[in-house]
Amino acid sequence: MHQPAWKRWLQQNLGFASALLLLLTIYLVYNMLHPRGFSSAVAVQNANETAAIAFVAMAQTIPVLMGGLDLSVGAVMTLTNCIASEFVNGSPAEIVFGMIATLLAGTAFGLANGLIVVYGRIQPIIATLATGAIAIGLALIVRPKPGGDVDGDLGWALTNSVWDFADTYGLADGGDAWWLRPFADIPMPLIIVILVTVLVWVPFRRSVTGRTVYAIGSAEGAAFMSGLPIARAKIAAFTLAGFFAACGGLYLAIQTSSGNADLQQAGAYTLNSIAAVVLGGTSLLGGIGGAVASLVGAAILRVISFYFRILDIDPLLQPLIEGLVLLIAVSFGAIRTLRVKNKLDLFR
Amino acid sequence: MRLAVSPENKPILIASLFVVAILFAGTAYTLSTTGTAPLLSPGYLLQQLQTGSFLGICAAGMMMVILLGHIDLSVPWTLTAAAMTATAVGGEWALPTALAVGLSVGLLNGFGVAFLRIPSMIFTLGVDTVLRGLMVAQTGGFAPQDSATPLMLYLAKERILGIPVAIFVWAATSIVIAVILTRTGFGRSIYATGSREAAAFLSGIRTRLVIVGAFVVSGLCAATAGILLAGYSAKAYQGMGNSFLLPAIAAVVLGGTHILGGRGRYAGTVVGVVLIVLLNSVLSIMQMPEAGRQIIYGAVIIGMLLVYGRNQRVTS
Numbered sequence: 019m020h021q022p023a024w025k026r027w028l029q030q031n032l033g034f035a036s037a038l039l040l041l042l043t044i045y046l047v048y049n050m051l052h053p054r055g056f057s058s059a060v061a062v063q064n065a066n067e068t069a070a071i072a073f074v075a076m077a078q079t080i081p082v083l084m085g086g087l088d089l090s091v092g093a094v095m096t097l098t099n100c101i102a103s104e105f106v107n108g109s110p111a112e113i114v115f116g117m118i119a120t121l122l123a124g125t126a127f128g129l130a131n132g133l134i135v136v137y138g139r140i141q142p143i144i145a146t147l148a149t150g151a152i153a154i155g156l157a158l159i160v161r162p163k164p165g166g167d168v169d170g171d172l173g174w175a176l177t178n179s180v181w182d183f184a185d186t187y188g189l190a191d192g193g194d195a196w197w198l199r200p201f202a203d204i205p206m207p208l209i210i211v212i213l214v215t216v217l218v219w220v221p222f223r224r225s226v227t228g229r230t231v232y233a234i235g236s237a238e239g240a241a242f243m244s245g246l247p248i249a250r251a252k253i254a255a256f257t258l259a260g261f262f263a264a265c266g267g268l269y270l271a272i273q274t275s276s277g278n279a280d281l282q283q284a285g286a287y288t289l290n291s292i293a294a295v296v297l298g299g300t301s302l303l304g305g306i307g308g309a310v311a312s313l314v315g316a317a318i319l320r321v322i323s324f325y326f327r328i329l330d331i332d333p334l335l336q337p338l339i340e341g342l343v344l345l346i347a348v349s350f351g352a353i354r355t356l357r358v359k360n361k362l363d364l365f366r
Numbered sequence: 367m368r369l370a371v372s373p374e375n376k377p378i379l380i381a382s383l384f385v386v387a388i389l390f391a392g393t394a395y396t397l398s399t400t401g402t403a404p405l406l407s408p409g410y411l412l413q414q415l416q417t418g419s420f421l422g423i424c425a426a427g428m429m430m431v432i433l434l435g436h437i438d439l440s441v442p443w444t445l446t447a448a449a450m451t452a453t454a455v456g457g458e459w460a461l462p463t464a465l466a467v468g469l470s471v472g473l474l475n476g477f478g479v480a481f482l483r484i485p486s487m488i489f490t491l492g493v494d495t496v497l498r499g500l501m502v503a504q505t506g507g508f509a510p511q512d513s514a515t516p517l518m519l520y521l522a523k524e525r526i527l528g529i530p531v532a533i534f535v536w537a538a539t540s541i542v543i544a545v546i547l548t549r550t551g552f553g554r555s556i557y558a559t560g561s562r563e564a565a566a567f568l569s570g571i572r573t574r575l576v577i578v579g580a581f582v583v584s585g586l587c588a589a590t591a592g593i594l595l596a597g598y599s600a601k602a603y604q605g606m607g608n609s610f611l612l613p614a615i616a617a618v619v620l621g622g623t624h625i626l627g628g629r630g631r632y633a634g635t636v637v638g639v640v641l642i643v644l645l646n647s648v649l650s651i652m653q654m655p656e657a658g659r660q661i662i663y664g665a666v667i668i669g670m671l672l673v674y675g676r677n678q679r680v681t682s
Binding site for chain 1: 485489491495497499502503506573608616655656658659664665671
């Protein structure tokens with residue numbers, strides 16, 4: 019039977035498609051309800067608040083695709099946040115060095131996670147629970163008290179629109195070049211997230227290692243018997259998770275110009291990352307989904323909280339509404355149980 | 367001569383040896399610095415076990431769920447919600463109310479996981495967030511003014527024959543859980559369902575009810591811990607359960623229970639709890655800063671699991 023390509027894509031990505039539709043709808047309604055309507059300033063603010071959790075959600079996605087879970091993403095983000103708050107300042111060369119050191123630290127921590135999971139043969143969920151504690155400990159050593167110093171120009175340039183970025187560094191005639199006009203109002207955080215996605219996630223997904231991550235999530239035994247590089251894929255998955263978490267930590271440091279080794283914050287980011295992954299349509303059983311889907315999931319989580327500001331909801335009710343929305347959204351996954359023809363399929 | 371230790375008991379044995387090692391290391395430290403050995407005095411140990419009983423009861427409930435291959439992330443706010451409603455209701459209805467809170471949360475979790483087939487990781491997380499929301503809406507985000515009832519104070523603080531009552535509560539909970547797991551059909555069904563749910567279903571076990579039952583036990587245990595903790599601090603407060611979730615999971619796993627379900631003995635969980643409690647107390651005697659504690663804590667979990675928690679490679 020011949021099916022149009024889009025129809026098949028829709029069948030294979032039903033979760034992602036509905037999440038995307040949900041995000042577009044609620045973001046559109048949000049902007050219609052916003053007292054000042056759609057504006058670049060609002061978009062910049064929204065993008066700023068979404069970037070860190072978006073990176074952490076992407077980090078969580080890759081171990082989840084493999085059928086595992088990384089409970090250390092929030093802690094690694096906190097660790098890299100503290101490292102960045104220490105090193106990302108001074109001369110331009112020092113700033114670049116600081117950023118690279120931050121990203122490398124997160125990546126190295128992810129690599130350690132991967133090595134423990136593969137060669138230690140410990141379940142990812144419990145191994146990362148332990149390494150998460152270690153990451154928080156290291157973060158506390160780097161930054162015993164909240165604070166820090168991140169280059170102000172960088173902070174301004176990366177957390178505003180493209181025009182401000184060009185203006186700060188005197189690029190493209192201070193942001194007034196004709197070819198920059200169409201992009202001038204796009205928020206920088208959005209560009210950063212998209213750049214990282216396109217440059218890191220998309221090539222990874224298309225590589226043998228990336229395909230193997232999906233294969234492990236679908237059926238590890240079959241992947242092994244097909245001769246796929248299981249160990250390499252697992253290590254790569256956790257390493258990449260560490261890298262994305264470091265992106266989140268670096269961005270948070272640039273945005274807040276400080277670092278904070280906060281255990282609660284780390285836990286909240288980890289749990290929200292799982293929620294974002296699920297909302298985006300990635301299966302916790304592995305094999306289905308992707309980092310782009312988690313970006314959408316993270317954005318949904320954040321847009322829901324944007325509503326509280328414009329709708330004048332009692333702040334005391336906000337956590338309750340957040341929780342109810344999350345619970346109801348994931349309960350839609352129960353529709354699967356209605357379509358199951360053989361009852362045994364329920365127990366996968 | 368080789369000692370024959372069954373694979374099930376190996377983790378328990380190693381963890382127990384590690385507990386002894388912690389006690390020795392701590393005592394060596396105190397002897398060298400102050401010349402005393404408080405760690406070996408019964409009074410000190412009983413006090414540690416008293417504070418450990420809250421974690422112990424949480425871990426007991428958590429173990430039931432982990433044996434199924436599921437997880438209960440709603441423990442922190444189930445505990446807090448039970449404590450808050452108990453202190454708010456007060457009087458002789460305080461305890462039944464708290465247990466009712468635990469029961470309903472367990473039923474809700476079980477319904478979501480067993481009947482809606484939502485992964486427990488995310489469903490219990492959602493329930494936890496909703497409970498937090500309910501409590502914030504109810505209390506205004508502050509610690510409620512109500513204080514614990516005399517019965518709660520008694521359960522958490524008093525001593526019978528010099529032994530804290532809280533330890534008796536933990537012991538009673540432990541006996542109930544151990545009997546359920548080893549002597550009842552429900553316990554057998556938990557192991558069977560945790561090993562392979564489809565096979566358990568085909569052999570006639572009503573696996574969905576088993577899952578609901580395990581989550582109810584977990585909810586009840588969290589509520590009991592909430593009652594004790596509220597009694598211990600004389601009132602309920604925001605976030606009182608936050609520091610129990612990850613240690614509870616760690617204690618269960620350190621005790622040799624497989625995180626994917628189907629395998630594990632209750633005695634191991636008790637040893638795991640004692641290990642974590644003593645490790646914490648030795649580190650605080652050494653005045654280890656928080657950073658060092660976290661690192662040692664993580665390293666101990668990894669180290670112990672490297673010794674006995676390794677999986678088979680998947681090769682077929």
